[in-house]
Amino acid sequence: MPAPDHPRDPIAEARRQWAAHGWEAAADGMAALTSLMRAQQIALARVEAVLRPYDVTFARYEVLMLLYFSRTGALPMTKIGNRLQVHPTSVTNAVDRLESAGLVRRTPHPTDRRTTLVQLLPKGRELATKATKELNAQVFTSPDLSSDRGTTLVELLAEMRHEAGDF
Amino acid sequence: MPAPDHPRDPIAEARRQWAAHGWEAAADGMAALTSLMRAQQIALARVEAVLRPYDVTFARYEVLMLLYFSRTGALPMTKIGNRLQVHPTSVTNAVDRLESAGLVRRTPHPTDRRTTLVQLLPKGRELATKATKELNAQVFTSPDLSSDRGTTLVELLAEMRHEAGDF
DNA sequence: CACTGACAGTAGGACATCCAACTATCCAAC
DNA sequence: GTTGGATAGTTGGATGTCCTACTGTCAGTG
Numbered sequence A, B: 001m002p003a004p005d006h007p008r009d010p011i012a013e014a015r016r017q018w019a020a021h022g023w024e025a026a027a028d029g030m031a032a033l034t035s036l037m038r039a040q041q042i043a044l045a046r047v048e049a050v051l052r053p054y055d056v057t058f059a060r061y062e063v064l065m066l067l068y069f070s071r072t073g074a075l076p077m078t079k080i081g082n083r084l085q086v087h088p089t090s091v092t093n094a095v096d097r098l099e100s101a102g103l104v105r106r107t108p109h110p111t112d113r114r115t116t117l118v119q120l121l122p123k124g125r126e127l128a129t130k131a132t133k134e135l136n137a138q139v140f141t142s143p144d145l146s147s148d149r150g151t152t153l154v155e156l157l158a159e160m161r162h163e164a165g166d167f
Numbered sequence C: 001c002a003c004t005g006a007c008a009g010t011a012g013g014a015c016a017t018c019c020a021a022c023t024a025t026c027c028a029a030c
Numbered sequence D: 001g002t003t004g005g006a007t008a009g010t011t012g013g014a015t016g017t018c019c020t021a022c023t024g025t026c027a028g029t030g
Helices: A010-020 A024-054 A058-069 A077-084 A088-100 A122-140 A148-163 B010-020 B024-054 B058-069 B077-084 B088-100 B122-140 B148-163
Strands: A074-076 A104-108 A116-120 B074-076 B104-108 B116-120
Touching (some): A010 A024, A010 B058, A010 B148, A024 A058, A024 A122, A024 B024, A058 A077, A058 A122, A058 B010, A122 B024, A148 B148, B010 B024, B024 B122, B058 B077
Antiparallel strands (some): B104 B116
């Protein structure tokens, strides 16, 4: 057996404890969920480190890219929230900051006065292009994400998301 | 081709856009990372929904379980932060709230006056037991986590975490 | 044509996370 | 012994997320 005070995988350790307490049936699920939490934390930190010089967070970057890919460069707040699966108030927050930074602009909807359109500005489009280039180079092409492992991960998580009604 | 305004997988859609913009090499990595973010969000929401009646968040629950599994029911703040891979200030925050709820207690370390020990109280141990029973039943044994899929997920993410120096 | 329910967005509050800066303590090296 | 670097923990500030509650607007129903 390994030395007790040696750095081991804390999730494997937790899984062992689960089983030791008679919770065998739930041990795998616990390990899967905890792994998900930890891996997300690591991945997010890597992304945010790359985005920091551009003064945007991942949340705001996602909004920019959604607009970047849209035909007219503009989308209603609601549609942004639906696509990113975040609360309306989170969209308000992100757009507030993007607007303050001069990257997007709020525009009234031509026919529906309830709706606010978010319009990507040239400065925002430029930032999206540059930041994406950096992310592609420094994170998205890293071997632990882009290999077969990454593809398998996408498939597994897509099934999970689908069962949870994500799309 | 599917109807353009039909609900499709937004990640598959983003992957397609990535490729269309000449970023093929990064498309898989982007999809993997984004899947991770989304799946974590879903999983966390499921856990927090179960924990809400107990007035603890997942972060605080993790602290409780760490103490629950420790031999003496007490750990230094630093050790908690290391195990959970969170910032020292996050531990301070979580322990503050657990202490206010009467679930743990701060104790001075017998020999090192810099160190603060966090001691699990009976009320905290009881809550940990009950909450775990609920989580096991309602989340951790759900088929999308505990099947082979869950096991594969744990292995994949363990490799990722290991390469990122998580343990 | 008024009413009622659904929808779009925002304001205020709670929580978790991180970072930078600070105090207190320990320990090793001179 | 004293000094200086490392360690433990907290405080204050920023950000993102959610929830609840609220205002305005739209659209279908009577």
